[in-house]
Amino acid sequence: MISDTPVAHNLTRNFRILGICWVLYGILRLVGAVWLALFSNTATLMFGALLNRVPDPFRMMDTFHFVYGLLVAISAVCGILGLMAGLALLTGSRPGRALAILAAFLSLSSIPLGTTLGIYSLIILLTWEPKRTSATASGV
Numbered sequence: 379m380i381s382d383t384p385v386a387h388n389l390t391r392n393f394r395i396l397g398i399c400w401v402l403y404g405i406l407r408l409v410g411a412v413w414l415a416l417f418s419n420t421a422t423l424m425f426g427a428l429l430n431r432v433p434d435p436f437r438m439m440d441t442f443h444f445v446y447g448l449l450v451a452i453s454a455v456c457g458i459l460g461l462m463a464g465l466a467l468l469t470g471s472r473p474g475r476a477l478a479i480l481a482a483f484l485s486l487s488s489i490p491l492g493t494t495l496g497i498y499s500l501i502i503l504l505t506w507e508p509k510r511t512s513a514t515a516s517g518v
Contacts, residue, residue, distance in 0.1 A: 392502050393467050396478060399495055400464030403485065407457030407492075414450045421446060456484050456492075479503050 414421075425442050429435035463481040466474030482499035485492035 393470070393474070396499055396502060397464045397467030397474075400460045400467060400478060400481060400499075402464075403491065403495055404457045404459070404461030404464055404481075407453050407460055407488075409457075411450050411453035411457055414446070414453060418446060418450075452484075456481065456488070459484060475503055 422439075422442070426435075426439060429438055432438055459477065459481045463474065463477035466477050478499050482496040482503070485496040487493075488496075
């Protein structure tokens with residue numbers, strides 16, 4: 379027998395899948411942020427080796443440190459937000475959808491895993507509408 383509301387049946391399954399994926403993605407991003415922070419000295423040495431013939435190497439090194447720190451911070455924020463969104467989706471709490479949409483937008487630049495998860499999340503979460511009851515449907 380075919381149900382009239384297949385969306386309602388698959389909605390909890392989609393939220394569960396999204397929650398698991400966001401938890402895993404959040405853990406990966408946090409591990410990546412820690413990895414980047416641990417190897418900042420190596421990255422600085424490697425970038426500094428390229429600055430032999432640059433007119434102002436100190437300004438470029440300062441810019442490198444700023445961009446590298448920004449990369450670590452963005453990775454950590456995306457990891458924490460992804461972890462929070464995943465746990466909120468798994469528990470079914472109310473702000474889970476909004477957190478997942480925000481995490482999806484922030485993860486779009488992280489190719490290929492973040493882009494895939496972000497697009498899938500945006501498709502599922504932005505096309506979902508809460509079930510509304512009207513006066514005619516309830517028989518009043």
